[in-house]
Amino acid sequence: MRLIFLGPPGAGKGTQAVRLVEKYGIPQLSTGDMLRAAVAAATPVGLKAKAVMDAGGLVSDDIVIGIVADRIEEDDARKGFILDGFPRTVAQAEALDRMLAEKGLKLDLVLELVVDQSALVDRIIKRAEEAKAQGLPVRKDDDPEVFKQRLAAYNRDTAVVAPYYKARGQLKAIDGMQPIDAVTADIAKALSGLDGDAQKS
Known part of the structure; x- marks a missing residue:
């Protein structure tokens, strides 16, 4: 089962991805983690990425796709994988489609957690206030200003x-404002038709 999780920061993608990892035994792949692992392992594409990062540059789509291509060849990803936070742009989505096609693979489903963004901001502000009230440091991700910047970047680049994927009939929208277990149940429903295929692949 090959899945992509879309949705703005704070939508609950990480929480739901962990549940799918446990249920299906497939890895959740984040580009940041894959990038660090490729650099640490000094793979050919990892060395390329390291050179770019050492020079203070942004890693190109080609390099990121190369890292994803290498990672999904590993044993734990043979039954499938969950891509979280990637692709971030249409160019990356197109490159991912080409790379999977070259391997004779295709995506099974793209899940989008749809949320009320103003409610997300309110939630983050509340979490920051609670942390301060308890005398705890506010996590960087829970800083309302940082969060608003991440949300703006998402709306600018990734919302498209x-x-x-919708135009390709691969997108399933899930109401991410429901309680966590209700979101999990809706995702299970969306994937139920794929279970048989997942066992075979």
Whole structure:
């Protein structure tokens, strides 16, 4: 089962991905983790990425796709994988489609957690206030200003990826404002038709 999780920061992608990892025994792949692992392992594409990062540059789409391509060849990803936080742009989505096609693979489903963004901001502000009230440091991700910047970046760059997959009939929108277990149940329903294929692949 090959899945992509889309949705703005704070939508609950990480929480739901962990549940799918446990249920299906497939890895959750984050580009940041894969990038660090490739650099640490000094793979050819990892060395390329390291050179770019050492020079203070941004790693190109080609390098990121190369890292994803290497990672999904590993044993734990043979039954499938969950891509979290990637692709971030339509160009990356197109490159991912090409790379998977070259391997004779395709995505099974793209899940988008749809949320009320103003409610997300309120939730983050509340979490920050609670942390301060308890005398705890506010996590960087829970800093309302940092969060608003991440949300703006998502809306500018990544929100366009959902329509790309919708046009291909691969997108399933899930109401991410429900309680966590209700979101999990809706995701299970969306994936129920794929279970048989997942066992075979």
